[in-house]
Structures are given as C-alpha cells and as structure tokens.
Amino acid sequence: AQKITxxxxxxxxxxxxAVTLDCTYDTSDxxxxxxxxxxxxxxxxxxLIYQGSxxxxxxxxGRYSLNFQKARKSANLxxxxxxLGDSAMYFCAMREGGGSQGNLIFGKGTKLSVKP
Amino acid sequence: xAGVTQTPKFRILKIGQSMTLQCTQDMNHNYMYWxxxxxxxxxxxxxxxxxxxxxxxxxxxxxxxxxxxxxxxFPLRLELAAPSQTSVYFCASxxxxxxxxxxxxxxxxxxx
Numbered sequence: 001a002q003k004i005t006x007x008x009x010x011x012x013x014x015x016x017x018a019v020t021l022d023c024t025y026d027t028s029d030x031x032x033x034x035x036x037x038x039x040x041x042x043x044x045x046x047x048l049i050y051q052g053s054x055x056x057x058x059x060x061x062g063r064y065s066l067n068f069q070k071a072r073k074s075a076n077l078x079x080x081x082x083x084l085g086d087s088a089m090y091f092c093a094m095r096e097g098g099g100s101q102g103n104l105i106f107g108k109g110t111k112l113s114v115k116p
Numbered sequence: 117x118a119g120v121t122q123t124p125k126f127r128i129l130k131i132g133q134s135m136t137l138q139c140t141q142d143m144n145h146n147y148m149y150w151x152x153x154x155x156x157x158x159x160x161x162x163x164x165x166x167x168x169x170x171x172x173x174x175x176x177x178x179x180x181x182x183x184x185x186x187x188x189x190f191p192l193r194l195e196l197a198a199p200s201q202t203s204v205y206f207c208a209s210x211x212x213x214x215x216x217x218x219x220x221x222x223x224x225x226x227x228x
Contacts, residue, residue, distance in 0.1 A: 047218075091158055103213070
C-alpha cells in the first residue's frame with residue numbers, strides 16, 4: 001500500500017484564486033511529520049511547509065497553509081492568491097517515527113498550472 | 117550560500133560504464149541522502165548517511181554504492197550502468213533526520 005497518495009496528477013487554477021492540493025497518508029505510527037515540496041520546471045526541490053503529528057494548529061507559511069485532518073489522515077496544501085510562479089510540481093512527503101527515526105517518503109506529485 | 121552542490125548536472129553513459137555523482141554540503145549537516153526521481157514519479161531513497169563513516173540502504177539501493185568519509189561529501193557510485201538507472205538524481209542533507217531536507221539541483225543521467 002502506498003504511504004503517501006496524491007490523487008490529482010494535474011490541476012489548473014486561475015491567477016489570484018486559492019487552490020487545494022490533496023495528500024493522504026497511511027501510517028500506524030503516532031509520531032510522524034508531513035512535508036510539502038515544490039519543484040519548478042528548473043528541477044530544484046524547494047521546501048514549503050511542515051506539519052508535525054502532535055502540532056495542535058495547522059501550519060502556515062506565507063501564502064501556504066496545511067489543512068491537517070488527523071482522523072482522515074489528510075494533509076492538504078492550500079495556496080492562497082495563486083501566482084504564475086506557483087506553476088510547478090508539488091510533492092507531499094511523510095517522515096514516520098519520532099526523533100531520529102525515519103526517512104522521507106514522497107508521493108507522486110501534483111502538477112499545478114496557474115492560468116493568467 | 118552554496119548549500120548542497122551536485123556535479124555533474126547532466127551525463128550520458130553507455131551501458132556497462134561506471135561513474136560517480138558528487139555531492140557536497142557546507143552546512144555541517146549530519147544527515148545526507150541520495151534520491152532518484154523517475155518521470156512522473158516521486159522521489160525514492162537510494163542510500164542515506166547519518167554521519168561520516170555510516171551509511172545505510174534506502175528503498176532502491178541495487179546497482180549503487182556510497183561512501184561518507186567526511187561530513188561534507190557523500191558521493192554516489194554507479195557500477196555497470198543499466199538503462200533502468202536513467203533518472204534524475206538528487207542529493208539532500210539535513211541537520212537532524214526529522215527536519216526538512218535541503219536539496220541539490222539534481223543530476224540528469226541517461227544510460228543508453
């Protein structure tokens with residue numbers, strides 16, 4: 001079974017609108033971390049946001065927020081006020097285990113295209 | 117502000133050739149990783165290291181070798197290259213295993 005599932009291979013959003021990229025995860029470990037990375041067409045991987053399983057509040061970083069629904073095992077990325085520069089691949093990733101345990105497991109990604 | 121540096125950026129190999137992908141980081145990170153990214157897929161972990169002299173296998177280690185003689189450097193060795201190793205390779209590092217990864221710019225490798 002996949003540990004990280006991103007069900008949207010591709011999405012379109014109008015510039016200045018908000019968009020939600022879905023991510024569900026599968027783990028029985030009570031301690032885990034969830035990450036979102038952006039990969040523009042240039043290829044580099046850019047860290048966006050992190051949510052720990054014990055964090056009480058949803059993480060936010062500027063225009064990025066993470067809609068963390070623990071019971072549903074979902075960690076959707078919300079991008080507000082989309083910009084043309086947001087067009088990229090977006091990867092959700094999970095780290096299982098607390099402290100020094102666990103490596104990152106990545107989903108297959110969602111390609112976001114922002115229309116002017 | 118070098119961060120994680122990978123070389124080369126592009127390489128074409130013939131089947132059966134060998135090569136080493138270089139990775140160095142200047143952030144004094146303990147943890148270093150090698151991932152591969154196949155078209156339309158996420159990243160898969162090849163090898164990782166928790167410090168100088170300590171390495172371990174990830175999800176897809178076959179056909180690769182690594183070494184970590186210093187904190188800064190983590191080269192990835194491909195022996196007897198095969199077409200299945202055509203991929204984009206990323207090196208990454210982190211101070212702690214649970215923290216965000218800093219990635220290099222990637223190496224696009226084609227084995228023909």
